Amino acid sequence: MSDEGETVAELEAVDVLAGAPDAALRGLASLLTPFTAAPGTTLMREGEAAHHFILLTDGEARVVVGERDDNELAIVAEGSIVGEIALLRERPRASTVTALTPVRGLMGGRAAFTQLLAIEGVADKVVTRARRRLAAGLVPVPMTLDDGTALRLRPVLPADQWRLLEADALISAKTRYRRFFSVTGITPATARYLTEVDYIDHFVWVAIDDEQTGVGGASYIRSRSDPSVADISFSIMDELQGRGLGALLMGALAIAARRNGISRFAADVLSENAAMVAILNRAGMEWDMADRGIRHGTMAVPEPAPYGIAADTERSLGALVDEIGFRAWHSLGTTRGSMR
């Protein structure tokens, strides 16, 4: 195989380039430089100006934040893009990347990055991947329930899908029915849908306890027909219900929604679901007629303070939302989902 043919074959195995047309990959290949690195080689260093990105084609590298070696953010393997976040945000590197094994890859500068992002569908994948990586590195925000229970709130992560499936097996049929209007457990595909989000059109907060176990969550999903409206839903483990977490999650959801350009919430709720109805009524929900026991309503996205969110918590949650929803690189265009 020619050198170019070999590079194109390697590019086909890069996850963000899956399905990209051959011609686009050939154009990109001409701008990339192959490299190899021995274990222990620093591929990128925290704090340095970013001028290049890497497509790993063989081996593994470790991503670490700060001086301490135990501050590992991720292990990245072949098929991954690395170093794209600093280029997207036009900021210095936020982490150090070191080869764990012998590594082979393709390195590109800004021109190659521009070319990569111009391939149809790739910019959205790269930006969403970057947002998920940023989400994984954020420090959860502490909050306390009225009874003194200490919890922390963080955005959902793709790795939560396994925990969600485990948690689903533990919740009561009543809770499952109130959340999903069905008593059958969630499928792996649903768990994936609920956890692999873009944090702009689909946002999920997860409340975790001291052991990092998820004990509840709330989500919004932007409407396709009206981007200013989002459907909301909540789910809290049975033993924590009725202790104020639902209200706090509503406040947190409002913070994320406002920052992402959503002005109204919509919800479908079982008429008998007094706790959910109470939370929504506090925000002035306007209810339609109930249909077969399900009430639909809409309301303006509420202020977080009446839901028990203190001013400093509001600032911290807002900072997390802004960090993940960073304004992407100026030449990416302005499609929703990749820009704010």
Ligand SMILES: CC(C)(COP(=O)(O)OP(=O)(O)OC[C@H]1O[C@@H](n2cnc3c(N)ncnc32)[C@H](O)[C@@H]1OP(=O)(O)O)[C@@H](O)C(=O)NCCC(=O)NCCS
């Ligand atoms: C619905 C749910 C999110 C509410 O969260 P929660 O933490 O249990 O509720 P909170 O403790 O924050 O209480 C919120 C309000 O409901 C009231 N409430 C709580 N439990 C209640 C109950 N069992 N009966 C009546 N009212 C109740 C509270 O007094 C409070 O009222 P207020 O706003 O007037 O002060 C949670 O119970 C849950 O996950 N239920 C199962 C799944 C579900 O129903 N999802 C909603 C579908 S969108």
